[in-house]
Amino acid sequence: MKILFAFFLLFFIASPSLCSQLVNHKILLDGSNHFNVLNYGAKGDGQTDDSNAFLRAWQDVCSTRQSNPILLIPNGKRFLLQPVSFRGPCKSSRVNVVLQGTISAPKSIEEWDWTKGDVGKSWIQFWHINGLVINGGGTVDGQGAPWWNKFHDQTDLTRPTALRFSNCDNLNVATLTHINSPKNHISITSCHGVRISHLHINAPEESPNTDGFDISSSSNILIYRSTISTGDDCIAINSGSNFINITDVYCGPGHGISVGSLGKGGDFAMVEEILVKNCTFRGTTNGARIKTWVGGRGYARKITFEDIKLYKVSHPVIIDQQYDALLSSTNDAVKISDVTYRKIRGTSNDNDAIELNCASIGCTNIVFENIYIIGVDRETTSSSCRNVEGTSSYCNPKIPCLS
Numbered sequence: 001m002k003i004l005f006a007f008f009l010l011f012f013i014a015s016p017s018l019c020s021q022l023v024n025h026k027i028l029l030d031g032s033n034h035f036n037v038l039n040y041g042a043k044g045d046g047q048t049d050d051s052n053a054f055l056r057a058w059q060d061v062c063s064t065r066q067s068n069p070i071l072l073i074p075n076g077k078r079f080l081l082q083p084v085s086f087r088g089p090c091k092s093s094r095v096n097v098v099l100q101g102t103i104s105a106p107k108s109i110e111e112w113d114w115t116k117g118d119v120g121k122s123w124i125q126f127w128h129i130n131g132l133v134i135n136g137g138g139t140v141d142g143q144g145a146p147w148w149n150k151f152h153d154q155t156d157l158t159r160p161t162a163l164r165f166s167n168c169d170n171l172n173v174a175t176l177t178h179i180n181s182p183k184n185h186i187s188i189t190s191c192h193g194v195r196i197s198h199l200h201i202n203a204p205e206e207s208p209n210t211d212g213f214d215i216s217s218s219s220n221i222l223i224y225r226s227t228i229s230t231g232d233d234c235i236a237i238n239s240g241s242n243f244i245n246i247t248d249v250y251c252g253p254g255h256g257i258s259v260g261s262l263g264k265g266g267d268f269a270m271v272e273e274i275l276v277k278n279c280t281f282r283g284t285t286n287g288a289r290i291k292t293w294v295g296g297r298g299y300a301r302k303i304t305f306e307d308i309k310l311y312k313v314s315h316p317v318i319i320d321q322q323y324d325a326l327l328s329s330t331n332d333a334v335k336i337s338d339v340t341y342r343k344i345r346g347t348s349n350d351n352d353a354i355e356l357n358c359a360s361i362g363c364t365n366i367v368f369e370n371i372y373i374i375g376v377d378r379e380t381t382s383s384s385c386r387n388v389e390g391t392s393s394y395c396n397p398k399i400p401c402l403s
Contacts, residue, residue, distance in 0.1 A: 035061045036072040037079070044077025046104060051082045051116055062090035062129075073138060075100035081124065082106065083117025083160065088129035088168075095129060099138035099176060105162070109146050122164040123182070131170045139177045147182035148207050159183040159209070165191055174198050184211035185230070191218045199226040205253040207231035212254070219243050230254045234284075238262070239269040239298070246276045256286035256313070259303060261323060263296015263334040274303040281308070281346075287316040288341065292334035293323050294359065299335040310346025316373050317341060319366070319388075321358040333359040339390075340367045347376045353397055356385035366390030368399055 035057045038044065042053035054071075061069045069092055073079065081103050088095075105123050106112050118125045123142060126132060142162035151157045162181035165171055171194045178185050178201045185201050188194060196213075203210040212228035215221060217240030224247040228234040234251035237244055237259045251257060257276050262269035269292070281287045288305040310316050321333050336358065353373040356363065367390050373381055374396070385401040392402040 033064070033066045033068060034070045034072050036074065038074060038077075042079055044074070044079050044101060046078035046080055048080060049082055049113075050079045051084050054079070054081060055084060055086075055116065058086050061095060062086075062088060065091050067092060068094050068096055070096040070098055073097070073099045073101050073103065073136070075138070077101040079103045080106065082113040082115075083123050085117050085122075085125040085127060086129070087127045090129055092131070094131035094133065097132070097134040098136040099134060099140070100136045102139040102141060104141040105143040105182075107143050107146070109150060118164070120158045121160055122187075123160045123162050125164045125166065126168055128167045130168070132165075132168050133172045134176065135172075135174045137175045139179065141179050142181035142185070144180040144182040144203060144207060144210065151208050161185075161187045161214075163187070164189065165194075167191065169193050171195070176200075177202070179203065180207070181210050183209050184214045184232070186212065187214045187216075188218050188221065189216050192220055194218065194221045196221075196223045197225050201226070201228045201230065203230045205229075205231055211236050214238060215241050215244060217241065221245065222247070224248045226250070228254060233258045236260070237271060237274060239267065239271060241271050241274075243273045244275070247278055249279045250282070251279065252282035252284045252311075254284050256281055256284045256289050258286065258289040258291055259300055260289070260291035261293060262291070262300060263293040263298060265293075266295045266297065266332070269296055269298035269300065269334050271300045272302045276305045276308070278307045279309075280311070281313050281316075282311040283313070285314050286318055287313045288318075288344070289315070290319045290336060290339065291323050292321050292336065295332050296334040297332055299337070301335070301337045301339075303338070304340045304342065305344065306340070306342040308344040308346075310344065310348065310373060312347055312349050312376055314349045315355060316346070316348050316353050317344065318355045319358060319363060320355070321361075321363060331360055333361045335361060336363040336366075338365045339363070340369070341371060342367075342369045344370075345372045348373050348381050349376060351375070351379070351382055352384055353381035354383035354385075354399060356383070356388045356399075356401075358385075358387040360387060362387045362389060364389045366402065368392040368395050368402065371395040373397065
């Protein structure tokens with residue numbers, strides 16, 4: 001028996017892959033740092049409200065001093081959650097949420113209960129948690145259809161973001177599927193040092209305002225190797241954001257990847273150091289877009305779109321510094337400068353493939369290099385520009401206003 005035990009011990013030590021498999025199935029083992037929501041009364045039948053069970057489990061996860069505590073949401077279950085807020089700070093420097101099953105919002109608007117959450121704003125919120133890691137291959141279902149239907153008749157309806165991260169530094173989110181948010185899917189606000197990968201975000205093309213990601217007042221954000229199909233922006237980068245890297249993202253359908261909108265209501269906006277690289281747009285309304293409101297102040301600068309593939313995109317490249325100009329009498333505008341478009345290729349649904357509409361303040365140092373955009377049936381495309389200063393080289397269509 002001792003020899004047999006020694007053999008198995010040696011086998012496990014020599015087989016890290018097998019050990020890894022066991023770690024990934026801790027749901028069966030429930031180690032001392034694993035907090036399984038089923039052990040806190042969650043049913044996972046898709047009908048029982050499991051919110052209190054999740055919050056009780058979270059309280060233990062967040063208060064333990066053990067290293068790397070894990071909140072386990074097991075596979076094969078569908079957990080109904082009302083709006084909830086998972087709050088920190090936590091005692092461990094790293095906190096894990098392993099989502100293997102499905103978490104679902106209520107099916108009808110009337111069933112939503114705001115007594116535990118961020119009233120009217122978010123379905124699920126993580127707040128002030130350092131070192132939060134969320135993964136596991138599970139699904140987040142926002143049950144957005146009744147919200148979209150009601151919004152079509154009541155456009156002032158307040159709809160919640162499905163998943164909101166606020167003041168969460170060193171955040172890591174990976175390997176999740178996120179579907180059908182009532183409004184935008186994921187909001188990242190006042191977070192620094194964020195890494196997001198291998199996410200699949202999906203909502204119907206006609207679903208209103210269902211952005212994939214909204215980023216604001218955040219820095220050092222990396223989003224990569226993800227697929228986003230929505231009814232609005234795949235990713236929107238808003239004021240206060242800097243050092244944002246978006247790489248290997250597939251977008252479509254949707255409204256493209258946007259910087260903005262910025263400066264609404266005369267606000268002072270700040271966005272800089274943005275890189276969008278090796279991304280694909282298919283069947284989107286826009287591709288690479290920068291949008292600022294007339295009357296806004298501040299700046300959007302040091303922005304690069306590079307190695308972009310386009311398939312039947314209606315407005316492949318667009319700068320609109322005069323959004324809502326007809327309703328404004330001011331000449332103020334968010335200053336747009338140091339923007340580079342490099343190695344952008346593909347097809348446009350619209351004849352005007354490059355649209356640069358800048359206010360009297362102008363857009364400066366706008367650079368185009370190695371651009372090749374043609375019509376879907378190989379038609380000739382064109383460009384339009386106003387109040388733009390910069391350079392272009394090896395561009396189709398040509399941009400006459402740039403030297």
